[in-house]
Amino acid sequence: MKIHYEWTREDFFAQHDHCIFNQPRNVKGFLTLRWIGSILAVYYQGVQPWVEGRLTVGSVGIGVLVVGFFWVGLPWIYAMNNRLILLLGLKQCGQALLGSFEAELKKDGVRIRSASNEVLIKWESIEKVEENEEYIFLFTRKNAAQALPKRAFGSRDEVQEFLRVVRK
16 A cells, blocks of 8 residues: 655644654643642632732632643643744755655555655554544654654545554
8 A cells, every 4th residue: 555645844743743742741741730830829829818818809810820821821832832943943854854755555564755765664663553533643652653644545444454554
C-alpha cells in the first residue's frame, strides 16, 4: 500500500501538539501544576482573607481569575510558546519538513519519502500506534511520532487496513 500527501504547516503543528499534549507524563504534569496553582490561589485569595476577616469581592475575583489562568491560560501559553519555537525551526529547515510525501508499507517497515529525505521506520521500532479523527501516529519513542494524514487514504477501509498492518 502506498499513499501520497502534502504535509502542511497545520499538519506539522497538529503532529507536535498530539505528541506533547497526549503523553501521560505531560498530562500528569499539567494537572499537578493546575491543581497546586488553584489550591494556592484559593488559599491566598479566599481562605486566608476570610480567616483574617478581610475577605472582599475583589479578592475572590482575583482568586477566580488566577484559577482560570491555571486551567485555561497556562496550557494556551505553553502551546503558543512551542508554536513560536516550531515556527523558528520551520523557517530554518522548512523545505525538509513540509511538502510532498509518500508513505509505503514494506516488508521491513513503513518507508516515508520526500524530495529531500527518506526514512524507514522498522516494524520493531514502532512502540505504539495512535489515531485521532485526522491522523495516524506511529510512535518510535514516548514523545516522537511520525504522523500520516488520513486524508491521504482513498477510503476508510484503506485506513483500517493500514492500521491493521502496522498494529500487528
